[in-house]
Each structure stands twice: as C-alpha cells, then as structure tokens.
Amino acid sequence: MSELSDIYTGYIACLNSQDWPSLGHYVGEDACHNGRRIGLAGYRSMLEGNYRDIPDLKFNIEILVADPPVVASRLLFDCTPLAMFMDLPINGRRITFTENVFYEFQDGKIANVWSVIDKSAIEAQL
Structure with missing residues (x-):
C-alpha cells in the first residue's frame, strides 16, 4: 500500500512543480479521464490548460487512501481562476473547493x- 501512496504523492509533486516531461512516469500512455480515453498527451494538455486558467493552482492532498490498484484522494484547492471555471464567472476571485478523485493504476501508472469537483462549494462563494 505505501508504495502506491508514494507513487501518488510523487505524481502530485510532479503536478505542483509543473514537471510535464516527468508526467509519463506517473500516467499511462492510454490513460482515461472520467470515462474518456485522452492518453498521456491529452492528460498533459488538460493539466497545462488548468495551469493557464489558474496560474496559482496547487494540488493539496487532504485525504489519501490506497487499496491497490486504486488510490482515493480528496484534494483541496485554494486558488484564483482568471476567468470562467466550471461555467462559473470567477474572474480572478479567490475560491476554495475540493475534488474527490479515484485513480486506477496499471503497471505503476495511472x-x-x-473525478468529481465540489461545484456547489464554489457557487456558495460567489
């Protein structure tokens, strides 16, 4: 269990440092996100877009449970989206919210x- 937790915390560190060349150490070539196959390239593109839209984005692990081959995590965000976020006009306001996310690993990679983001928590801050 701790090996998978270590891989996951390394993945989160990779995201927070925006070390995109290392993303392939953590994400598989055929990765799927919410039922849609986007592959490693699409996954990277999605994350790069997140950081463009939210320059101060930081992934904070609040809860982490590993039951191989699955990791469940509750991530906490305190950030400032530049414009629209989840179809909401944030426009530079600071918001906090959580994401509940499950990851299935194969051969040590996602x-x-x-993923489910707590949109109602964001709406309550507007």
Missing part, C-alpha cells in the same frame, strides 16, 4: 481517473 490508467483511469474518476
């Missing part, structure tokens, strides 16, 4: 991600 193969599937299922």
Whole structure:
C-alpha cells in the first residue's frame, strides 16, 4: 500500500512543480479521464490548460487512501481562476473547493481517473 501512496504523492509533486516531461512516469500512455480515453498527451494538455486558467493552482492532498490498484484522494484547492471555471464567472476571485478523485493504476501508472469537483462549494462563494 505505501508504495502506491508514494507513487501518488510523487505524481502530485510532479503536478505542483509543473514537471510535464516527468508526467509519463506517473500516467499511462492510454490513460482515461472520467470515462474518456485522452492518453498521456491529452492528460498533459488538460493539466497545462488548468495551469493557464489558474496560474496559482496547487494540488493539496487532504485525504489519501490506497487499496491497490486504486488510490482515493480528496484534494483541496485554494486558488484564483482568471476567468470562467466550471461555467462559473470567477474572474480572478479567490475560491476554495475540493475534488474527490479515484485513480486506477496499471503497471505503476495511472490508467483511469474518476473525478468529481465540489461545484456547489464554489457557487456558495460567489
């Protein structure tokens, strides 16, 4: 269990440092996000877009549970999206919210991600 937790915390460190060349150490070539196959290139593109839209984005692990081959995590965000976020006009306001996400690993890399962001928490801050 701790090996998978270590891989996951390394993945989060990779995201927070925006070390995109290293992303392939953590994400599989055929990765799927919320049921849609986007592959490693699409996954990287998605994350780069997130950082363009939210320059101060930082992934903070609040809860981490590993039951191989699955990791469940509650991520906490305190950030400032530049414009629209989840179809909401944030426009530079600071917001806090959580994401509940499950990751399925294959051969030590993320193969599937299922993510739900707490949109109602964001709406309550507007």
